Amino acid sequence: MRQSTSWYPSLKIGGDGSGVVAQAGAVALLRTAVKVGLDRALSQVLAPWRKPLAVHDPGKILLDLAVMIAVGGDCAADLALLRGEPGVFGLVASDPTVSRLITILAADAPKALSAITSARALARSAAWQAAGDQAPDHAITAENPLTIDLDATLLDAHSEKESAAPTFKKGFGFHPLLAFCDHGPDGTGEPVAELLRPGNAGANTADDHKKVLAAAVAQLPWQPSYRIGRKVLVRTDSGGGTHDFIDYCTGRHVQYSLGFTLTDIIVEAVNRIPKNVWTPAYDAEGEVRPGAWVAEVTDMLDLTGWPHDMRLIVRKERPHPGAQLRFTDVDGLRLTAFVTNTRRGQIPDLELRHRRRARCEDRIRCAKDTGLRNLPFKGFDANRIWVAIVALALDLTAWLQTIGLRSHLARRWEPKTLRLQLFSIPARIAHHARRVHLRLSRHHRGTGLLLTALDRLQPG
Numbered sequence: 001m002r003q004s005t006s007w008y009p010s011l012k013i014g015g016d017g018s019g020v021v022a023q024a025g026a027v028a029l030l031r032t033a034v035k036v037g038l039d040r041a042l043s044q045v046l047a048p049w050r051k052p053l054a055v056h057d058p059g060k061i062l063l064d065l066a067v068m069i070a071v072g073g074d075c076a077a078d079l080a081l082l083r084g085e086p087g088v089f090g091l092v093a094s095d096p097t098v099s100r101l102i103t104i105l106a107a108d109a110p111k112a113l114s115a116i117t118s119a120r121a122l123a124r125s126a127a128w129q130a131a132g133d134q135a136p137d138h139a140i141t142a143e144n145p146l147t148i149d150l151d152a153t154l155l156d157a158h159s160e161k162e163s164a165a166p167t168f169k170k171g172f173g174f175h176p177l178l179a180f181c182d183h184g185p186d187g188t189g190e191p192v193a194e195l196l197r198p199g200n201a202g203a204n205t206a207d208d209h210k211k212v213l214a215a216a217v218a219q220l221p222w223q224p225s226y227r228i229g230r231k232v233l234v235r236t237d238s239g240g241g242t243h244d245f246i247d248y249c250t251g252r253h254v255q256y257s258l259g260f261t262l263t264d265i266i267v268e269a270v271n272r273i274p275k276n277v278w279t280p281a282y283d284a285e286g287e288v289r290p291g292a293w294v295a296e297v298t299d300m301l302d303l304t305g306w307p308h309d310m311r312l313i314v315r316k317e318r319p320h321p322g323a324q325l326r327f328t329d330v331d332g333l334r335l336t337a338f339v340t341n342t343r344r345g346q347i348p349d350l351e352l353r354h355r356r357r358a359r360c361e362d363r364i365r366c367a368k369d370t371g372l373r374n375l376p377f378k379g380f381d382a383n384r385i386w387v388a389i390v391a392l393a394l395d396l397t398a399w400l401q402t403i404g405l406r407s408h409l410a411r412r413w414e415p416k417t418l419r420l421q422l423f424s425i426p427a428r429i430a431h432h433a434r435r436v437h438l439r440l441s442r443h444h445r446g447t448g449l450l451l452t453a454l455d456r457l458q459p460g
Contacts, residue, residue: 021085024427024438025450029067030089031457032400036127038392039063041119049104049112056093061101062116064092066392069371070415071423076102076376087429088438102382109381116388117215120395124190125221127395131402134411136181136190137221143344145233145255147182148192148216149360150240152203153368155375162380165199174375175201176387177208179216180363182356183402187411189363190398191391192216196375196384206244209236213248230255233342235357241339243306250307250341257354260312260337269300270314270335281315282352292317294351309341315351362414370394370415404453421446422453 033039042059049058067089068079076098083092093101105112128135140146157164157173164173179193193215195208202208217228234240234249238259249256273295281292294315303310316333338354345353371390375383397415405411413421425444430437440447 019429021088021427021429021438023071023081023085023423024088024440025423025425025446026067026071026082027088027438028400028404028422028450028453028457029070029396031454032396032404033063033067033123034459035130035403035457036123036399038119038123038396041122042116045115045119046112048115049101049108056091056097056101058101058105059119060090061093061098062389062392064089065098065389066396069390069393070397072415072419074371074374074376087436102377102385105385106377106379106381109384113384113388116392117219120392121219121221123399124192124219124395127399127403128221131399131406134187134402134406136183136187136402140231142230142255145231146220147184147233147235148213149180149182149189149357149363150177150209150212150216150234150236151180151357151360151364152177152197152201152239153364154199155368155373157199157375159378161375161378161383163198167199168203171199173199174383175199175203176372177201177212178364178367179212180360181216181219182359183398185356188366188398188401188414189359191363191367191394192219194387194391196380196387203239204242206242206248209240209242209245210248213252217252229253233257233353235354235360237357246307246310246339250309255340255342257338257340257342257350257357259354260339262314262335262337265301266297266312266314266337267335269297270295270316272300273297273314278316279346279348281317282348284352284356286352289317294347296347307341309343310339311341311343312337312339313347313351313354366414367394370397400453400457404456405449406456408449408452410449422450425450 039059042062043057046058064079064082065076068082073081077095079092079098082089128137137146152175154167154169154171155174155176156171166172167175175197177195177197178191180189181192183189193212195212197208213234230253233255235257236259238261241258241260246256246258278293278295280288281294283289292315294313296311296313298311301312314335314337316335319334340350342350367390370393372387375386377383377386397418401411425440425446427438427440430439440450
């Protein structure tokens with residue numbers, strides 16, 4: 001008998017296994033949808049698009065697509081992953097049925113998107129209530145506001161898709177504008193508004209920023225009025241630092257912290273700031289950062305026509321090795337600026353708060369890893385529906401973390417880690433006492449965590 005020299009066990013492999021379930025950990029997403037009522041809400045709002053005698057509920061089709069995207073799918077055809085496991089995911093629609101539904105919804109895109117958005121708002125209210133002190137709006141005040149981050153990103157199109165256009169980075173595709181509710185340093189975040197735009201859409205289009213902010217505010221569970229108050233903070237990069245958008249934020253009485261484009265006049269004012277006025281800036285941990293300083297230049301400029309409570313704060317720092325300076329940089333120091341209407345707090349604290357909007361970049365990266373990177377359809381409205389489904393997938397993932405994975409490092413895991421450590425847990429289906437049992441792998445390192453999450457996600 002010849003002894004194997006392989007590093008791995010010698011196995012006799014066959015394809016006759018039964019009762020085995022792949023991606024069994026995705027039941028946590030299904031339990032999350034039931035816990036927050038997303039399944040019922042989608043079924044109700046999409047009822048007008050369900051044909052008489054139809055076998056598949058449009059709400060379940062969209063929810064199945066969202067779950068498929070959350071576990072790693074990136075096109076509608078990947079729904080076959082769920083279709084092959086009816087013991088866990090039930091009856092899953094065929095590819096032609098899914099295609100017909102997307103086509104029908106795209107034909108009435110504004111109404112369909114409004115329906116999906118309303119279902120998300122209902123589920124979000126239930127999710128934040130179930131999350132308790134882990135909810136983003138828990139104990140918010142003017143000093144500790146709920147933060148909404150707005151940012152745009154580029155999506156490449158590798159074929160001729162409707163409304164795809166050249167981008168400012170010499171690519172070709174789309175330029176969506178997204179809004180995320182920040183969960184703070186101990187969590188991740190969740191999407192609250194999405195606007196798919198052609199690739200040549202401007203980065204500083206005030207109308208788009210106002211539209212996305214209005215949609216984001218409408219998702220907040222406490223149903224705020226037009227003047228939502230200073231318990232909400234809006235953050236953007238310099239694309240949002242336009243006169244119209246700042247006036248809009250002022251009219252809605254929200255706090256804002258918006259990147260601001262430097263001009264020659266501002267640079268001249270910076271050069272007049274006495275050395276002793278500059279205050280050391282903080283790093284990400286709130287400690288003094290060597291080589292970086294901040295100062296306020298509001299009183300040194302003529303800001304006639306701008307909101308009376310707007311403050312302009314400038315940061316200067318030594319650039320990283322290899323970084324290229326811009327024409328607005330002075331004496332080898334990189335200059336950046338932002339405006340805010342927050343009156344309380346030290347300048348370094350306000351500047352650190354503004355820089356923490358970089359977490360939005362992480363949210364966008366995770367969204368691209370969750371189906372947003374490549375829009376699968378040719379039609380623009382069909383891709384708008386797809387973006388809404390991606391948002392559903394991100395919502396489910398965020399709510400699973402805030403409700404089921406709280407007080408654990410998994411509360412901050414990104415989608416790739418969740419798929420590897422949680423969603424990919426295998427299981428076996430067993431029938432006993434007229435009930436169906438899903439027996440998770442005993443030796444998998446994530447089984448205990450998944451069982452804890454499922455226990456917290458019990459309905460009721």
